Amino acid sequence: MLALYSNPKWLSVARAAVERLAEVLGFPVEQCRSITRAVDEALTNIVRHSYSNRLDQPIAMHFRRAQRRRDGQVQKGLEILLCDRGPPVDPSKFQGRPLEEIRAGGLGLHFIQQAMDTLEFTRKGPMNRLRLVKYLAQGSSVL
Amino acid sequence: MNISTRRNDKTTIFDLSGDIDFANSPHVRDSVLLEIRESRASRVMVNLSQVRYIDSSGVASLVEGLKASRDLGSRFILFGLSMAAREVLQLSRLIKVFEVYDTEEQAMAS
Numbered sequence: 001m002l003a004l005y006s007n008p009k010w011l012s013v014a015r016a017a018v019e020r021l022a023e024v025l026g027f028p029v030e031q032c033r034s035i036t037r038a039v040d041e042a043l044t045n046i047v048r049h050s051y052s053n054r055l056d057q058p059i060a061m062h063f064r065r066a067q068r069r070r071d072g073q074v075q076k077g078l079e080i081l082l083c084d085r086g087p088p089v090d091p092s093k094f095q096g097r098p099l100e101e102i103r104a105g106g107l108g109l110h111f112i113q114q115a116m117d118t119l120e121f122t123r124k125g126p127m128n129r130l131r132l133v134k135y136l137a138q139g140s141s142v143l
Numbered sequence: 144m145n146i147s148t149r150r151n152d153k154t155t156i157f158d159l160s161g162d163i164d165f166a167n168s169p170h171v172r173d174s175v176l177l178e179i180r181e182s183r184a185s186r187v188m189v190n191l192s193q194v195r196y197i198d199s200s201g202v203a204s205l206v207e208g209l210k211a212s213r214d215l216g217s218r219f220i221l222f223g224l225s226m227a228a229r230e231v232l233q234l235s236r237l238i239k240v241f242e243v244y245d246t247e248e249q250a251m252a253s
Contacts, residue, residue, distance in 0.1 A: 008165045008166035009166050011164050011165060011166055012164065015162075015164075015196065033227070037198065040198055041198060044200065048165070106199075108199040111199060111234060111235075114234060
C-alpha cells in the first residue's frame with residue numbers, strides 16, 4: 001500500500017513505484033510503461049476532478065496479485081486500487097473523447113483504457129475506488 | 144522537467160527535458176504560449192529528444208501550442224521525439240496532426 005497526498009509533485013514518485021513493481025512482476029517493458037501511464041493519469045484525474053486541485057488530500061494506492069481463468073488456464077496479473085475521499089464521481093463521465101477530435105484534454109481516460117484489462121469504478125462509503133487490473137500473457141508470470 | 148528557449152532569426156526552439164506531467168505541464172503550456180504570442184516567430188520548434196515521460200496534460204500543452212501557432216500563421220514543429228513522446232503521440236493519434244522531424248537539422252531545413 002502506498003499513501004500519498006494530492007500534490008502533483010508526488011506523481012513522479014508514484015510512477016517510479018508502479019513501473020518498478022510492474023518490472024519485478026514480469027511485465028514486458030512496453031506494458032510497464034503503459035501501466036505506469038494509466039496509474040499516473042488516474043491519479044491526475046483524482047487530483048483534478050475529485051479534489052479540485054487541492055494539494056493536501058489523501059490518496060491510497062493498494063497493490064495486489066490478480067488471477068483469472070481464461071481458455072482453461074490461469075492468468076495472473078496486477079491489481080491496483082486507487083482510493084480517494086472526494087465527492088462521489090458520476091461513472092457516466094468515464095468516457096474518453098473521440099480520438100478524431102483534435103483538441104487539448106480528454107486523453108487521460110483513453111490512455112487508461114488502452115493500457116488496462118479492467119477498469120472499474122465504485123463508491124464505497126466516503127470513498128471513490130478505481131480498480132485497475134492488468135494480466136500477464138499466459139505462461140510469463142513470475143508472481 | 145526543464146524548458147529552455149533558443150531564438151534565431153525567425154525561429155524559436157524549445158528544448159524540453161525530463162518528465163512532463165500534471166505537476167509542471169501548466170508551466171510548459173504558459174511558457175510556450177507566451178513565447179508564441181510575444182516572439183511572433185514564423186516557426187516554432189519543440190525538441191522532445193530528452194523527454195523521459197509525458198502525460199496527457201503535456202500532450203494537451205503541445206496541442207495548444209499548435210493551435211496558437213496556427214492562429215498566428217506560424218508553423219509548429221516537433222522534432223527528436225523520444226520513445227516516450229512518440230508512444231503517447233501515437234496512442235492519441237495526434238502524431239498525424241503535428242509536423243514531425245527526426246532531427247533539428249531536418250526541421251531547420253524544412
